[in-house]
Amino acid sequence: MEHKRDPNRRKQCVSQMAGLFAFSILFSFLMLNLSACKKKTDKKTLQLFALDTYVTITVEGKDAQEALDEAARLITDLEKELSSRKENTPISRLNASSENAPVTLPANAYGLLEKAWQYKNETEGVFDPRVAPLMDVWGFSTGDPHVPSREEIDAALSRVEEGGICFLDSCQAYVLPGTKIDLGGAAKGYIGDEVMRELKKFSLSRIILDLGGNITVWAEKDDLTVGIVDPKSPSVLCAVLHLSDCEIPQSVITSGAYERYFEEDGIRYGHIMDPKTGYPVITDILSATVIGRDGAKGDILSTTLYAMGKEKAMDWASQKGIDCVLCDENGTLWVSSTLKGKIDAEKGWTIEYFD
Amino acid sequence: MPKKDGQSNTSTNNEKKSPSLGKALPPRNFRFSSGDLFLIIGIVLFCSFLIGGIFIYGNVQEKRTPYVRILSDGQVLLYSPLKEFQNETEYSIETDHGKVVVLISSERAVIVSSDCPDQICVKQGELTHVGQGAVCLPNKVVVEIVPGPGSDEEQEIDGVAR
Numbered sequence: 001m002e003h004k005r006d007p008n009r010r011k012q013c014v015s016q017m018a019g020l021f022a023f024s025i026l027f028s029f030l031m032l033n034l035s036a037c038k039k040k041t042d043k044k045t046l047q048l049f050a051l052d053t054y055v056t057i058t059v060e061g062k063d064a065q066e067a068l069d070e071a072a073r074l075i076t077d078l079e080k081e082l083s084s085r086k087e088n089t090p091i092s093r094l095n096a097s098s099e100n101a102p103v104t105l106p107a108n109a110y111g112l113l114e115k116a117w118q119y120k121n122e123t124e125g126v127f128d129p130r131v132a133p134l135m136d137v138w139g140f141s142t143g144d145p146h147v148p149s150r151e152e153i154d155a156a157l158s159r160v161e162e163g164g165i166c167f168l169d170s171c172q173a174y175v176l177p178g179t180k181i182d183l184g185g186a187a188k189g190y191i192g193d194e195v196m197r198e199l200k201k202f203s204l205s206r207i208i209l210d211l212g213g214n215i216t217v218w219a220e221k222d223d224l225t226v227g228i229v230d231p232k233s234p235s236v237l238c239a240v241l242h243l244s245d246c247e248i249p250q251s252v253i254t255s256g257a258y259e260r261y262f263e264e265d266g267i268r269y270g271h272i273m274d275p276k277t278g279y280p281v282i283t284d285i286l287s288a289t290v291i292g293r294d295g296a297k298g299d300i301l302s303t304t305l306y307a308m309g310k311e312k313a314m315d316w317a318s319q320k321g322i323d324c325v326l327c328d329e330n331g332t333l334w335v336s337s338t339l340k341g342k343i344d345a346e347k348g349w350t351i352e353y354f355d
Numbered sequence: 356m357p358k359k360d361g362q363s364n365t366s367t368n369n370e371k372k373s374p375s376l377g378k379a380l381p382p383r384n385f386r387f388s389s390g391d392l393f394l395i396i397g398i399v400l401f402c403s404f405l406i407g408g409i410f411i412y413g414n415v416q417e418k419r420t421p422y423v424r425i426l427s428d429g430q431v432l433l434y435s436p437l438k439e440f441q442n443e444t445e446y447s448i449e450t451d452h453g454k455v456v457v458l459i460s461s462e463r464a465v466i467v468s469s470d471c472p473d474q475i476c477v478k479q480g481e482l483t484h485v486g487q488g489a490v491c492l493p494n495k496v497v498v499e500i501v502p503g504p505g506s507d508e509e510q511e512i513d514g515v516a517r
Contacts, residue, residue: 047497048429054490054497143472143493213517229517235480235487240512254516259475289516 044068050075051188052085053212057195061204070202071209074195081109082187084132084180085141094173095180099166102174110171112183112190115296117165119186123304128275130163132182138280140271141182145262147269157278189253189299192216196249196295207249214253216295219246230346231258231286231327238349239325239333241291242342251295255302256287256327272307281307288313289325291339310334314354421485422504423464425457426497436503437461450494457498464498466491486512 044064046057055075059067084091090109097103105113116129133156135141137148148156163179175181183190188211196216199207208224209216217224223244230238243250257270257280274281288305290298301322305313310326314334317324325343326334333345337353345351423440425433427448438461446457453470463481471493479489488499 047426049492049495053492145472208514210514213515215514215516217514224513225511227512227515229515233480234478234517235482235489236484237512237515252514252516259478259517260473262473 046072048072048075051079051191051211052083052184053188055212056208056210058206058208058210059199059202059204060206061202063202063204067199067202067204067207071195071199074198075191075211078108078187078191078194081106082112082183082191084182084184091181091183094165094175097174098177099174102166102168102172105171105173107171108190108194109183110167110173112186112296113165113173113181114167115190116183116186116300117167119297119300119304123300125275126307127185127300127304128160129181129183129185130160130179131185131273131275132180133159133178134273134275134278135182135184135271136180138269138271138273140260145269145271147264153278157275160275160278185303186296186299188212188214189251189295189297192251192295193249200249214251214295214299216249216251217243217246218249222246226252228252228254228287228289228325228327230349231256232331234259237346238327239346239351240344241325241339242344243291244342248293250291250293251298252289252291253295253298253302254287254289255299255306256285257281257306258286272303274307283307283309284328285310285313285334286327286329288327291323291325318355420503421500422502423459423482424497424499424501426499428495437464437500448494448496450496452494455491455494455496464500465489466496466498469494469496486515 042062042064043058043060046068048055057068057071080086081090083089084095086092090103090105093103094105113129119127120129132141134153137152137156139145139148159178159180162176164176165173165179165181166176167173192209192211192214193216195209196207196218200218205220206222207218213229215226217226223242224246226241226243227237228239228241230236241252255272257272260271261268263269270280272281273279283306285306288302290302290305292298302324305317305322305324305326308316310328313324313326316322317336323336323338325339327349328334331349333343333349333351335343335351335353337355340353343351421437422434423437424431425446425448427450432448433446437459440459440461443458443460446459448455448457455469455476456467458465458467463483465481466476466479466489469476469491471491473493476489476491476496482489482498482500485500485502488497490497
């Protein structure tokens with residue numbers, strides 16, 4: 001390019017540069033705005049007190065609002081069907097039934113009851129839907145936790161041992177005298193499955209259900225991360241799970257007595273009962289988390305693994321092919337080897353895999 | 356454009372042809388040298404970085420400003436940036452069931468006492484990071500640390516199993 005001290009040319013050059021400068025700025029803005037627009041999503045959250053806990057549902061997609069309305073309705077309905085604590089529910093009517101006066105249950109309640117009963121046998125009684133009388137005498141279901149007298153425990157224990165359900169045809173059932181059934185150990189997981197099944201019918205790209213810490217997730221294409229609470233300090237995490245294949249719903253369900261417990265005379269009593277001793281379970285793990293496709297099963301098995309203790313839980317989990325994370329007192333996470341590469345430990349925790 | 360002046364001073368050798376050709380072919384004035392091209396690319400990049408930097412920095416700042424939110428039976432009682440609480444502030448929430456006391460400072464929020472039998476909310480301890488929360492079921496009170504408004508950023512954790 002030829003250069004000359006020509007004021008016209010210089011002017012031209014300056015205006016050219018100014019134009020380019022303005023253009024550059026405009027261009028930059030445009031690009032940034034474009035990238036900023038992409039982030040906008042239809043994300044909606046519903047929070048409510050239900051199922052004796054705190055429920056948070058987050059959905060993304062076109063039908064977000066409709067989906068949340070449906071979820072709230074469904075949770076209220078299922079709670080009425082499956083609760084034994086509320087008056088005049090199918091389960092409370094079942095508890096008042098007898099051989100001469102069986103009750104007809106809704107399909108949901110009947111199905112879950114059968115499932116719970118089946119797992120009572122499969123877990124050799126570690127999980128037991130008949131445990132309600134013990135929860136009552138220990139005050140966990142009445143909001144007044146305390147150590148009961150030996151007589152109270154024995155009376156409750158005999159009700160548990162002698163209790164039973166008789167399943168009849170066409171959703172009919174009755175209980176043996178003294179039996180009190182509570183589906184609390186399975187209902188939240190089951191409701192998670194049911195709500196997820198219904199919400200998937202909507203046009204959504206992501207569904208996150210948090211039923212009092214029972215997590216069920218689904219995403220059209222993304223991978224999702226689910227944390228596990230640190231049982232030693234419940235405001236932080238002990239591990240983070242990276243879930244792939246989320247186009248099929250997955251549930252992450254933790255059991256432990258690190259939140260629901262009370263102390264008396266310096267001894268800590270957790271809310272998970274041992275149906276054989278009548279006392280809270282004694283275990284060497286702080287929490288057990290089960291990852292799987294079936295939330296009701298995960299709910300039942302996380303309680304079972306927690307109650308079994310580390311050695312038995314690891315044996316049982318590998319034998320049954322359960323993906324789980326067990327947190328122990330020493331800050332070790334005992335993780336199914338099938339979860340290799342899908343879990344990161346948080347500060348203060350180390351991972352040991354088992355087969 | 357002092358740089359341009361400097362350049363033209365040093366390239367006096369080429370000036371001989373320019374009077375005639377310059378007039379005959381005015382578009383030549385508009386042709387870019389590789390230097391000009393670099394300058395333009397430089398300006399574009401510089402602007403992008405500058406504006407982008409400001410934009411991203413602002414976004415990150417917003418995202419990193421955690422808010423504290425207190426809900427009582429679904430009603431929002433408080434929703435403010437944590438950093439506004441330079442002085443430790445105590446909130447007493449009266450509910451149908453009793454009273455919940457929350458202490459908030461610029462770093463954290465914590466339920467210090469609650470009229471409830473299980474005390475699960477108090478056992479939660481200090482809440483310092485986005486995503487943390489404490490729930491008192493009997494009182495229907497929720498204290499949580501949430502991202503600031505307008506931060507559409509995805510949270511790192513989609514759910515927390517407990």
